[in-house]
Amino acid sequence: MTDLTTFTLAEARDALRARTISATELTQAHVEAVAKARALNAFLLETPERALADAARSDDRLARGEAGPLEGIPLGIKDLFCTAGVRTTAGSRILGEFTPPYESTVTAQLWRDGAVMLGKLNNDEFAMGSSNETSAFGPVVSPWRRAHPSVDARPPHAGSDEVGRVAFAAYDDTKLVPGGSSGGSAAAVAARLCLGATATDTGGSIRQPAAFTGTVGIKPTYGRCSRWGTVAFASSLDQAGPIARTVRDCAILLGSMSGFDPKDSTSVDRAVPDFEAAVSRGVKGLRIGIPKEYRLPGTPDEIAALWDQGAAWLREAGAEIVEVSLPHTRYALPAYYIVAPAEASSNLARYDGVRYGIRVPGRDVASQYEATRAEGFGREVKRRIMIGTYVLSAGYYDAYYVRAQRIRTLIKRDFEEAYAAGIDAILTPATPSSAFAIGEKASADPVEMYLNDVFTVTVNMAGLPGIAVPAGLDSRGLPLGLQLIGRPFDEETLFAAGAAIEAAAGRTVLPDAWW
Ligand code: GLN
DSSP states (O other): OOOGGGSOHHHHHHHHHTTSSOHHHHHHHHHHHHHHTGGGOOEEEEOHHHHHHHHHHHHHHHHTTOOOTTTTOEEEEETTBOBTTBOOOTTOSTTTTOOOSSOOHHHHHHHHTTOEEEEEEOOSGGGOOSSSOSOTTOOOOOSOOOBOTTSOOOOSOBTBTTTTTTTTTTBOOOOBOOOSSSHHHHHHHHTTSSSEEEEEESSSTTHHHHHHHTOEEEEOOTTSBOOTTBOOSSTTTOEEEEEESSHHHHHHHHHHHBOOOTTSTTOOOOOOOOHHHHTTSOOTTOEEEEEGGGOOTTOOHHHHHHHHHHHHHHHHTTOEEEEEOOTTGGGHHHHHHHHHHHHHHHHGGGOSSSSSSOOOOOSSHHHHHHHHHHHHSOHHHHHHHHHHHHHHSTTTIIIIIIHHHHHHHHHHHHHHHHHHTTOOEEEEESOSSSOOBTTTTTSSOHHHHHGGGTTTHHHHHHTOOEEEEEEEEOTTSOEEEEEEEEOTTOHHHHHHHHHHHHHHHOOOOOOOOOO
């Protein structure tokens, strides 16, 4: 019998519609895969009964020919999305057993379109992190393992469907991070526990974990997906988006997740294009920019080489490759680490032990707040709240926050100028390294972890769409991704160009289950 967890989302959708498989058997296969994969710690909550009830409803609709665009498709939901009647933690202890009485707009749209919920996925606490190690419920373990350093695990022929086959000839069993903050989403998709997952991206949390796990992730334009019912981190940067195993699967999911929502004042009232149709559009005549400021000293040679390879693939597919300049790039990371904590400190003021989650009693109201927040928040969240409160305080507001906002405007303008000069999309590496070991960067200097976001934060600062696509493996057999950055509301070009890279690179063969 075929293993139903090896289908892509598009293949499963087509098989369901052709009635060669049922939603119930597809869901059952994934429920079992989730239960066998607890060593990965990807799911914080499994909802098998809900999943099978959803699947039964889908089978009825499929039988009546009333299938929605995602009818019967099993998905995992990042635990930052509020799900009505289903515990939502945001990866934090402070929310306790919080069970929202309402559903986020993004997830409501997925259920409207027929998707099946397998459960809630682990993430960094309040989405603050790049490795999923700040979750109050423990780190997620990547399904990938790296080859022993003495083995050259690079595939013999990138560009064929063999990519990744030799990677596990001689692995060491060091546990690796899946990236973050959407680490549970990326790990679950790479481990074939679900056909796709929701994720969120404030500074790179969709694209970086996708790059670390050989999966595809898109952060759409700010305003494309409603933020309503998604736990807030930094409201002017946060966007929801999908992680899935192919560019096409991401396009299908984003179609359901997108759309105007009057409940989110930053949601943009624009028609949702047929993203899936854009996947096969090709790249002929597109002008792809290569920003010279992204050639950072210290970037591993393998990543620089892959970036050149990606440009060559796009050129061979018919695009024109042009050097561009984004001169304020080097200020993006420091400015992000002022703006994001500032907004976080304000958003997280609501966790006071009165309205949501845990409450630690004190002598009076102020001491109750203090005790609750001391107990409920983890170290990284406390660090962000302190940085944010400091940069917003009366004496420092102009020196830090206002200047960071000015830099943000300059970063946005850099992109506007490139696009005004006729550039359709910009190609960069997705991350400055492949996945690292759990514990390797967590303890020492927090800035070391922040540097992971060097290629991704500019996109959030400018509100633009960005996609990460797997493009090859490094010498230890670990996935590396390339990023494409688009014009505002032009996710379609990212799907077209992302599909061209995917086709040239060959589909990454995902790791065999060792868990
Ligand atoms: N790693 C970045 C941070 O810690 C981005 C996180 C995210 O995109 N949610 O802030």
